[in-house]
Amino acid sequence: MAGPGEFELIREYFASHFQTGAQPAGKPVARGNAAQSSVELGIGDDCALLVPPAGKLLATSVDTLVADVHFPAAADPYRIASRSLRVNLSDLAAMNAEPLWFTLALTLPESNAEWLEPFARGLADTARLFGITLVGGDTTKGPLSITIQVTGACERPLRRDGAGSGDHIYVSNKLGAAAAGLPIVLSDLEPSAEQRQQAEDAYYFPEPQFSVARAIGPYASAALDISDGLLADLGHICSASNLGAQLDLDRFPIAELAAAMDAETALETALTGGDDYQLCFTVPDEHLSAVQQLKLPISAVGRMRSVPGIHCQLNGQTWQPRLTGYRHF
Structure with missing residues (x-):
């Protein structure tokens, strides 16, 4: 019929x-x-x-x-x-x-x-x-x-083009859950019940970060959501603001699903996997204390700098991921 x-x-x-x-x-x-x-x-x-x-x-x-x-x-x-x-x-x-x-x-x-x-x-x-x-x-x-x-x-839009050299780079919550969980969603892996739930929640029910955005609105100089991976999306802030960035990866906020991988794969997944739909935003020195007092689920992961490109540092050494983020074409 x-x-x-x-x-x-x-x-x-x-x-x-x-x-x-x-x-x-x-x-x-x-x-x-x-x-x-x-x-x-x-x-x-x-x-x-x-x-x-x-x-x-x-x-x-x-x-x-x-x-x-x-x-x-x-x-x-x-x-x-x-x-x-x-x-x-x-x-x-x-x-x-x-x-x-x-x-x-x-x-x-x-x-x-x-x-x-x-x-x-x-x-x-x-x-x-x-x-x-x-x-x-x-x-x-x-x-x-x-x-x-x-x-x-x-009333107070957060744009990509307002970052300044020396601004602190933050991300909300933890990264890598959706990318790490994708093989579970596609039934390519046999996970535990808890892992399946985490994967499906991250993939099908990502949480738009409205509460974080409202709180940081008066203080952030630039922001965007992380859809194609932090490295790729931070690159958009860098390009729009005519700056580069340095990421300090020693205490990078990696989601539990990704953290179950070996250390290098976990870090690479969190940086480049995409589908996080968390916020990446920058904060000038003069607003740093106010943002820290907000008690939000956010982590400082680096600084904007005048030198072009994104430089990653792990354990005091330069670290280069194999991928840079999701590509649509």
């Missing part, structure tokens, strides 16, 4: 989840209903009509996730939806922007209710958790891919 057509699909699986501010049972809500109240006209017309918050900048970002490139095509659709929205939300967190709206362009090989129902539910649950609402999009037939554009509002 044929699945629902385009407009029935939108109405049944997406519009129904985003017409009211009702919350799913047992789901915490990170913010109020600012996103819902700023929608003059949402799903169903040629365009959405949205009311920008007064006196704030709008931050917008778009990412495309392709089956068997950015997620396993055979994975649970609920988890695919969660990952797809969370990795986009991470861009808003990196800019210190509060989530408002998103659009979805969904390309499907077929209109399959058994796939669409958990996907739509995962998308709606994740959206409500982070206080963002779907306002439109498109569906079409083809190889499975998911494109999401997110929009948020910010």
Whole structure:
């Protein structure tokens, strides 16, 4: 039997989840209903009509996730939806922007209710958790891919181009869990139950670092989220700020899954594996004490410097990883 057509699909699986501010049972809500109240006209017309918050900048970002490139095509659709929205939300967190709206362009090989129902539910649950609402999009037939554009509002954006020579480099939490866990997610390894849970949480449910971004907003000189690996992404701050960096790796924050590897592989995975969706940010000397007093889950990992390039130092010696980060092409 044929699945629902385009407009029935939108109405049944997406519009129904985003017409009211009702919350799913047992789901915490990170913010109020600012996103819902700023929608003059949402799903169903040629365009959405949205009311920008007064006196704030709008931050917008778009990412495309392709089956068997950015997620396993055979994975649970609920988890695919969660990952797809969370990795986009991470861009808003990196800019210190509060989530408002998103659009979805969904390309499907077929209109399959058994796939669409958990996907739509995962998308709606994740959206409500982070206080963002779907306002439109498109569906079409083809190889499975998911494109999401997110929009948020910010008063004090964190950009890549504000770092200064001598600024301290920080990362949030620990790095390497998703990259170390990918073979587990792909069923290439037989892990313990605890390791499987850690791998799946890191890969399908990365936590956009909104709370860290809000706290460091008054003090950070530059920031971005770590999606392609710290070395690659720190390189973007260096390029935008016309600087280089030195990383001191003796006490680098390595996630438990990665730390189970041999020492060199663990460090390389944490530096270059990607899919962390943590923040990397820089702090000038004059704000260092204030940031240290915030008691955040962050680690100082180096300093910006005027000499181009990223120099890694381990045990007082220059250390060169074999890889530099994820490459899209």
